[in-house]
Amino acid sequence: MDSSSVPAVAPPASAGGATASLPGRRRRKRFSVLTRRDKLTLGLMVGIPAFIHIFLIWLPTIGSIVLSFTSWNGIGGLDKIKFIGFKNYENLFSNYPPFWPAFENNLIWLAVFLFIATPLGMLMAVILDQNIRGTRIYQSVLYMPVVLSLAIVGFIAQLMYSPGMGFINNFLQAVTGDPKWVASGTAIDWLGTPGLNFAAVLVAASWRHVGYIMVLYLAGLKSVDTTLREAAAIDGASARQTFFRVVFPVLAPINVVVLVVTIIESLRAFDIVYIINKGLNGLGLLSVLITNNILGEASLIGFGSAIAVILLLISIGPIIYYLARTMGKEAE
Amino acid sequence: MADLGLRSVSRRTLLKGGAAVAALGGVSAFLAACGGSNATPSAAASASAAAPSVAPSVAAPSTAAAPSASGTVTFGSNYSDAVPKKAIADVMTAFTAKTAINVTINTVEHNKFQDTINAYLQATPDDAFTWFAGYRMRFFAAQGLATDISDVWANIGANFSDAFKTASTGDDGKQYFVPLYNYPWVVIYRKSFWTEKGYQIPKTIDDFTKLGDQMKKDGLIPLAFADKDGWPAMGTFDILNMRLNGYDFHVGLMAGKQKWTDPKVKAVFQKWAQLLPYFDPAPLGKTWQESAQDLISKKAGMYFLGTFAGQQATDQATHDDLDFFAFPTLGTQYDSEMGIDAPIDGFMVSSKAKNLDGAKALMEYLGSADAANIYLASDSNDVAANKQADTSKYNAFQKSSAAIIAASGKIAQFLDRDTRPDFAGANGMQSFLQTFLKAPTQDLDKFLTGIQGFYDSLPPQ
Known part of the structure; x- marks a missing residue:
């Protein structure tokens, strides 16, 4: 990251001390603790991972869940996707040895x-x-x-x-x-x-x-x-x-x-x-x-997604357990 | 699957897995995009290198159909093994020499090509690409992903028999495909070994079982058989169904017009169960390559497979010792029909072709006897689809193939090329056939109801 952000943070800290006697101004000063540049840097630092996270993890996940209620062979535009309710899940449990x-x-x-x-x-x-x-x-x-x-x-x-x-x-x-x-x-x-x-x-x-x-x-x-x-x-x-x-x-x-x-x-x-x-x-x-x-050819995107959702449901238990534990640790 | 890619050594299987893993991680469209842009410049380079020397002949326009064609045609190829890769590059070089149209070949590993074909054809496909005849061709034609090349067929039609024209025709009656070669599914044996043992080629199934009994007495497995990968057993189903119920029923069944619960289908599995004692008793842990080795090392007397089994005979003497015959007749009214599986490989033009004239000129060339001759000069495991092709240079293996195909009244592609891929794949017929092989005496009605139930659960197409 930008090296200038380090000294930029230091002066406001002392400035904050100097203006401690003025509560009204102090609050405003606190807001400006971060320069515009810092905000941009922070925004990028948080924004880029968030963007990647949302696009590479959440979007496909939600996409899979939505697709699991559809019938689609992967060919043609989104208008070719047909919603068929829980049919994939029914087939999964009954017609799919x-x-x-x-x-x-x-x-x-x-x-x-x-x-x-x-x-x-x-x-x-x-x-x-x-x-x-x-x-x-x-x-x-x-x-x-x-x-x-x-x-x-x-x-x-x-x-x-x-x-x-x-x-x-x-x-x-x-x-x-x-x-x-x-x-x-x-x-x-x-x-x-x-x-x-x-x-x-x-x-x-x-x-x-x-x-x-x-x-x-x-x-x-x-x-x-x-x-x-x-x-x-x-x-x-x-x-x-x-x-x-x-x-x-x-x-x-x-x-x-x-x-x-x-x-x-x-x-x-x-x-x-x-x-x-x-x-x-x-x-x-x-x-x-x-x-x-x-x-492969003529793929059953919706049906495959339904199986993926089942696997997701199974995986989510241990993931939550792990996250709860690590985050709990950090909170202590 | 019946495709060359699956047949080569396990090192390739490894690559296949790698590709599959990658595809699972990413979206297949990305992969296809990568594959498409993964240009192999060798053909283009060699083509342009060849161009100067042939320049004079360019002046005389040799392609009547597309005189306006020029520039560069991109060509997506799944001929990723060394031998076919060189063979197709030779064909393209000759095409460039003849027409001054450059060809850029994008070679993608065979199985990856198939796994990503959907996304490939929708994203940025090459102008022309390699593919298979049968349902797999008709499917993409019906989805609007291929270009109608009936006009090309007007020029090359005379080079092909009606059977090949039918195999190149989509559901709408137009042609979408130019065939290059095919190969039959046959019973393969070692000539010297049979002469030594005094075995005779069985014409009927009774001869076959008698021969099988004799082979068992001699301590052999009569018929080598492997189905670890799921697809080789399809060939056995196809031939039994065609011999018992005829080609038309078989094709109807593949197309979903006949039911798997039909007593005729049950008869096929009953027949198969009767014959299983002559098959290798443990097929599910073996690859076709291992079974081919059983035949070559004289542990087994015969092997029913595509002629590509010959690839496993790596030294020339052993390869020359291999011969084959059509599967014996079962004593039904369809004996005279002699239907067999003889899958056809060829080419299509994508619907997004940028250089359509160039692509059609290429199709016309690929449908010529010249192209077939050049291809088969390098790849001698197959026989030309083109009836004008020069057969005088065929080796004994190719001559037998051609004779068997010529003697067959009806030619099917292969189960996984004739029916919808989601039904044929590992989810469907591959595992159903293995279920049968594990317990051939099971309740067949229940078994077939399961197959039909699975077929019916698939979305309408």
């Missing part, structure tokens, strides 16, 4: 991340925080997948899981010497069996998520004042007690971040599944259904 399985998958994804992957990442962080030998190497190994996008994780997963050519089945064959592990029909069809394929995808996604959480948590652990631990040790607390009674509560802000990151990662899961088979055959997720409906 992929919806509920996808909804369920989103919840399973969340549960697995929340109760398995995230605690595992935290555990890794706590272990690596002990300054064991080679901790750097372990950290790097665990962190490596985080550098990859989920799309690439999906690509790697396919190479691992392919029934005839994948690493896992060929490894099993090499170890046991039994060709049944790679023969079609007897081989484990990791990505073709509904249920099993979702579990396989979750393993691949967790592989990345664990590293992510580990790094976040490790950073938090490093920031814990060592005197706290020493005090706990002197008081005779075991390692477990020290962690759960002292370290964990101190890390409350990090815990919230980890929780929110986990929820967001679960709800926005998309790439890995889309790469593998566009969410077919038991791999459906709400985000993929939105894409399948909106992207």
Whole structure:
């Protein structure tokens, strides 16, 4: 920003002091504490983000909600948009078999991340925080997948899981010497069996998520004042007690971040599944259904928007929780 | 989907995902705009480089239809793989040499091109663009996004059979499309392997099942099959439906004039269920590339797919060892009809074409035998749509393709090219067919009612 704004603020402050004896004038002076230039600067500083925020977040959001009550194939002007009331939602719940399985998958994804992957990442962080030998190497190994996008994780997963050519089945064959592990029909069809394929995808996604959480948590652990631990040790607390009674509560802000990151990662899961088979055959997720409906030729913009609104409703809970917490903190 | 882009290696799948993610984040119109402006100057450059040497021939006007055409034509291309990309650039260079009209080719990755086509055609499309025959062509024509090129057809009509003209005609009876090539869906096998085992080409479905039993005894999967991506199984549905119920019923079903709850459709799935024991038992975890490898490595005896399966035979000797035949007859009145899927790729002119005369001159050239010859000289996996094209240079693979297409009385495009895309996609038929493959003995009436219910829930078009 403009460097002249800094000295410009200083003189009015002293001027305000000088005119303190005149209450009437003082009020007017207070208004002019900001020069015109300051107001412009402030206006731009607030206005530009507000503009971007409104145009890139609120407008599309409200647009999606409005579109969810319409029928439109994305071709032609706005006059081609037909309002059809709640019909999209009716179809969604009654005539659209992929919806509920996808909804369920989103919840399973969340549960697995929340109760398995995230605690595992935290555990890794706590272990690596002990300054064991080679901790750097372990950290790097665990962190490596985080550098990859989920799309690439999906690509790697396919190479691992392919029934005839994948690493896992060929490894099993090499170890046991039994060709049944790679023969079609007897081989484990990791990505073709509904249920099993979702579990396989979750393993691949967790592989990345664990590293992510580990790094976040490790950073938090490093920031814990060592005197706290020493005090706990002197008081005779075991390692477990020290962690759960002292370290964990101190890390409350990090815990919230980890929780929110986990929820967001679960709800926005998309790439890995889309790469593998566009969410077919038991791999459906709400985000993929939105894409399948909106992207491409002759798209069902209204119907896809209805699914997006459902996803928005689900996401808004954790968002409000997070905002309430952070803003509550700042208010204190 | 039946398009070349989906068929290449998984590295491309990766790109597809990237494009999809980007499209999800942004508005697809932006993407299309980016794609459109993403000019690839190579063709224009090579075209202008070629221009001087051919300048004399320009003096003699060679395009009768559009003598006033000049300037530059922009051309949106989804021929993003190396081989077709070079082939189409060669065609454009020849066009420039002939007419002195420059062509700027904007190449967009195949799947991205399809995913953003709606927005692309509405925003700032190129004058001419690559597309597919069938419903997908008629749809954009009906939406007013393509230009009527019936006048071009008046000049090139003699180069094409009626089947191709029909495939290029919109709902209003006018032509909107110029076909370049097509390829048939056939049963592919390895010649040397069959000679070694003494297998004979099955003409009827009984021969086919007998052969299948023999192959099973020999420890083979009779028919390789993959449907992880959802679209390959459509080819099997198409051929069974055409052989059992005829081309007209099939096309009616695709157009929504026939119902999925019709007992005739149920018969197709019943037939399929009977034949499934000869198919690869675990198709849903495999890509077509993996199944093609099963055929090449002699784990499977046959593979029913488009001839593009040959791309997986990367060394020439193996490729030369591949041959194919039309799907066996089912003993119905439609046996003589021999309907098959043979999807056609070609070109259209956008409704917002800036250089309309130039675009029409280009269409006329693309409908010539010259263009087909130049294209197929580089891309030999397909056969020319143009009946005047030089077939003497065809390899054995192309000759077989041409013979099978010529022997077919009726030619369909492919399920996802013949019906509305929102019905054919991952939401609709792709997942319905997978549902069937997971449980072929399920209650078919309930299954088909579900399909019809989904079709009926789609907005009217």
